[in-house]
Amino acid sequence: MPELPEVETVARGLHKRLAGDRIREVWIGPHKKLLQSPARQMERVLNGALIVAFRRVGKHIVGQLETAEGPAQWVIHLGMTGRCLVYDAAAEMEKHTHLVATMESGCEMRYVDPRRFGKLKVLTRGEFHAAGAEPLGADREKFYERFHRRKTPIKSALLNQTLLTGIGNIYADESLFRAGIRPRRRADRVTRAEYERLYDGIQQVLTEAIAAGGSSVSDYVGAEGERGFFQLQHRVYQRTGEPCLVCGAEIQRVVLGGRSSHYCPHCQR
Numbered sequence: 238m239p240e241l242p243e244v245e246t247v248a249r250g251l252h253k254r255l256a257g258d259r260i261r262e263v264w265i266g267p268h269k270k271l272l273q274s275p276a277r278q279m280e281r282v283l284n285g286a287l288i289v290a291f292r293r294v295g296k297h298i299v300g301q302l303e304t305a306e307g308p309a310q311w312v313i314h315l316g317m318t319g320r321c322l323v324y325d326a327a328a329e330m331e332k333h334t335h336l337v338a339t340m341e342s343g344c345e346m347r348y349v350d351p352r353r354f355g356k357l358k359v360l361t362r363g364e365f366h367a368a369g370a371e372p373l374g375a376d377r378e379k380f381y382e383r384f385h386r387r388k389t390p391i392k393s394a395l396l397n398q399t400l401l402t403g404i405g406n407i408y409a410d411e412s413l414f415r416a417g418i419r420p421r422r423r424a425d426r427v428t429r430a431e432y433e434r435l436y437d438g439i440q441q442v443l444t445e446a447i448a449a450g451g452s453s454v455s456d457y458v459g460a461e462g463e464r465g466f467f468q469l470q471h472r473v474y475q476r477t478g479e480p481c482l483v484c485g486a487e488i489q490r491v492v493l494g495g496r497s498s499h500y501c502p503h504c505q506r
Contacts, residue, residue: 261339296315324347406474
């Protein structure tokens, strides 16, 4: 599933290509499971809308629109395999395309999702907010307060989107490695000094991953089909049995809550 750096990369790509353009018409496919707003409402809001901006909110892409009825938001969640791609209108339609927004400039924004776990909706009132706090630039003291009393494994706490929004398996593993904390450690047994390292590790990992265009370990590509490169910098994620890049110990894998976690038994305690 795309995480914060991947979603940020896609949002930036969409903004670069589409901000200031206007949607001439929208086509919505037959698979309505993806829609969290009625199809007719989405068509009414999107048709003729001016795209002011695209931005990331947690793991969501939010398009800020100006419509005949006033400001609106187009909220997109990529799910596990969703992709938002900008194509030339003459490009062949990819299988599993569920929405096509044709722009006045002639290009098309297409939402493609083979497994159909993504979500699409429009909002005409209020601002969209994610459930948890934004990890990048989060208040250091509030970060500590959110976690240090919890009795769950620290990896599970990091994946709790009501605490921090946007961090998933990849960046939790990589941040815990940089902090020297094993994923199974209970959050209430992590020391204050370790939380300081974890906070810094999260900031570093997410910033570096965004700069590298995210991690292309499965279906993920950016808004123009480009792959990310941060997977080349992974130190533990999906490196089970390989030597640690710091100490040479064999990277281990453990399952927590049905999710794989990767760590170095020497560097992480």
